[in-house]
Amino acid sequence: MARRRRLVVGNWKMYGRLTSGLVLAQDIAEQAEAARPLNFDIVLCPPATLTWAIGEALLGTPVMLGGQDCHTANHGAYTGDLSPAMFVDLGCRYMILGHSERRYGHGETSELIAKKVEAAQLAGLTTIVCVGETAEELKAGSTSEIIEKQLRESLPKKVKTANLVVAYEPVWAIGTGQAPEPEDVVTVHKQIREVLGEIGETVRVLYGGSVTPANAEKILAEEEVDGVLVGSASLNADGFWAIAEKCQ
Numbered sequence: 001m002a003r004r005r006r007l008v009v010g011n012w013k014m015y016g017r018l019t020s021g022l023v024l025a026q027d028i029a030e031q032a033e034a035a036r037p038l039n040f041d042i043v044l045c046p047p048a049t050l051t052w053a054i055g056e057a058l059l060g061t062p063v064m065l066g067g068q069d070c071h072t073a074n075h076g077a078y079t080g081d082l083s084p085a086m087f088v089d090l091g092c093r094y095m096i097l098g099h100s101e102r103r104y105g106h107g108e109t110s111e112l113i114a115k116k117v118e119a120a121q122l123a124g125l126t127t128i129v130c131v132g133e134t135a136e137e138l139k140a141g142s143t144s145e146i147i148e149k150q151l152r153e154s155l156p157k158k159v160k161t162a163n164l165v166v167a168y169e170p171v172w173a174i175g176t177g178q179a180p181e182p183e184d185v186v187t188v189h190k191q192i193r194e195v196l197g198e199i200g201e202t203v204r205v206l207y208g209g210s211v212t213p214a215n216a217e218k219i220l221a222e223e224e225v226d227g228v229l230v231g232s233a234s235l236n237a238d239g240f241w242a243i244a245e246k247c248q
């Protein structure tokens with residue numbers, strides 16, 4: 001089977017104000033423009049407040065736009081929430097869902113995440129569904145059990161394969177500077193494909209958690225890794241591009 005097109009995603013989390021965000025997005029877009037034609041996909045997920053401005057700045061460039069979380073409904077009396085359709089209006093193509101900072105920081109269950117995935121896919125977004133074990137679960141040897149449970153429960157029954165990306169993000173690796181060995185990432189990615197069953201070979205499976213320009217080459221040397229989801233290192237244009245380039 002031909003290699004799946006790789007994908008690099010920058011998750012800016014709650015970082016970036018209007019000016020700094022625009023400068024960062026423009027610097028990344030310039031590097032992507034200079035490297036055209038790209039043989040991989042590149043997506044920035046800024047804070048929702050910057051989506052419109054950054055979307056304007058990215059128009060006509062190869063860099064795509066995504067959101068970091070959304071509601072299950074397209075409209076309604078939900079103070080403070082944002083709907084999938086709203087992100088689509090702003091030119092978003094991707095949506096991160098089930099990030100551990102949502103699961104553990106906001107008590108989101110896999111059942112809720114599955115509803116979000118369904119709504120976001122229906123709105124036309126490609127959903128990046130995050131799964132990963134905590135340090136305690138790793139220590140207890142229950143990684144595979146956790147991954148299987150989270151993945152099965154976080155996907156809706158009518159999942160659209162073409163709009164699905166899975167990100168393996170061990171919670172203990174996020175923002176800690178500690179990434180797993182590439183062979184351990186491969187083991188989990190293979191398991192994710194097994195759980196996905198017949199769609200497993202076509203769905204892109206990313207790795208996320210302390211990816212840096214220094215370790216990206218080693219991680220992306222693995223055919224099983226279809227790209228990376230990058231947090232902290234995506235806040236520096238040169239560093240993020242150095243990672244992105246390894247997706248070629």
Ligand code: PEP
Pocket residue numbers: 011099169173174175176177208209210211229230231232233
């Ligand atoms: C993330 O939050 O998705 C992430 C991968 O963060 P970091 O790269 O900072 O570990």
